[in-house]
Amino acid sequence: MNGTREPVRRVAIVGTGVIGASWAAHFLARGLEVVATDPSPGAEDRVRADVVAHWPTLTRAGLAEGASPDRLAFTSDPETAVADADFVQESGPEREDVKRALFAVLDAAARPDTVIASSSSGLAATAIARDCAVRPERVLIGHPFNPPHLIPLVEVVPGERTGEHAVSRAMAFYAAVGKRPILVRRELPGHIANRLQAALWREAYSLVDRGVATVRDIDTAIAYGPGLRWALLGPFANQHLSGGPGGIAHVLEHLGPPTEAWWRDLGDPSLTPDLAAKLVAGVDDMLDGMTVDELASRRDALLHALLVLKAEAGLP
Incomplete structure (x- = not known):
């Protein structure tokens, strides 16, 4: 070649x-x-x-x-x-x-x-x-x-x-x-993006399993909270903004210790039949009869609109 x-x-x-x-x-x-x-x-x-x-x-x-x-x-x-x-x-x-x-x-x-x-x-x-x-x-x-x-x-x-x-x-x-x-500079199972997703799913499943939140609560928390920011900027850029004039250096200095404490408290769930049943029932309840095709169609229309806006804004 x-x-x-x-x-x-x-x-x-x-x-x-x-x-x-x-x-x-x-x-x-x-x-x-x-x-x-x-x-x-x-x-x-x-x-x-x-x-x-x-x-x-x-x-x-x-x-x-x-x-x-x-x-x-x-x-x-x-x-x-x-x-x-x-x-x-x-x-x-x-x-x-x-x-x-x-x-x-x-x-x-x-x-x-x-x-x-x-x-x-x-x-x-x-x-x-x-x-x-x-x-x-x-x-x-x-x-x-x-x-x-x-x-x-x-x-x-x-x-x-x-x-x-x-x-x-x-x-x-x-x-x-x-x-x-x-x-991706090193082979790992799941590459990068799926590993990041898996980390979020792990805690989401744990929160449902422990009765801390419902499936609807979890999806609302992400879709109407950090997910809105993540659709525009990645986790590091968002952290940088959270630090005000001090940027990410300020965040790491002042919020690093509590973040480490949260890491130590994260769940370690097993995908048991009981937990799987809870997740399936929770999704069914949240969608309330909306079909997969309907959900995908609405998602795709919004994805297209968002990508147009991102391109116009010149975000990284």
Whole structure:
């Protein structure tokens, strides 16, 4: 793989579930050709329907020149899908054995200069690439945040054998299609964003389990409290603002000790059947009959509006 490369024009989507279909819609909206593959019965009809469902939101966000759902092709054969692709985005089942076998096939079929990225939310590229015998140095994680056609974050995580050329190419490609890629410098289960979420879920589950708050209380506390600020600035920038003229240095000096005391008091719940039942019942009560599709539609409309405002404001 040399340093001179043609721009990405054709992307292969391997796996067309919720994440894969969302990726397909995003790449199509950026004016790219997409060839999707999935062995599941009815996969082609589902991915085409999903792209059509996402298209109004993407149209409001602004389409690139040449963007069209008609540029989506489908094949049930993964080798055919990746053979002429400039970039591969895999979104198959979150199982290491499945991904290892699949990536061995993709590695053998894709062009030598094609980066193969996995959307895996927690697996390591090192493990996924273990059976790749051709070019394991072009395998990495390109983990999006759901839904990928709206949320800009992509976590790029190289494995032990991933080359710098693949990392730089992936970072550049994701940025070129409107994403905000970050480089994860060390492989950890869950990468970065999911680990941060898991820390919050851990305490949220504990508070419900201990009877401190209901599911509705927890969601209200986040959605109408810190979540509003987190949608605009990250945790460190928000802490910096909390410190007034002294910034984050003042916060760390004066609120550091009580924060450490809170850390020591955080819960350590087990996801027992009883706790799971409480969480499911709490969500059902909170949504009061609202369907998943209704909730997702309202969320996506607000996400689009928020992203427009953030871009206009020039926030980091």
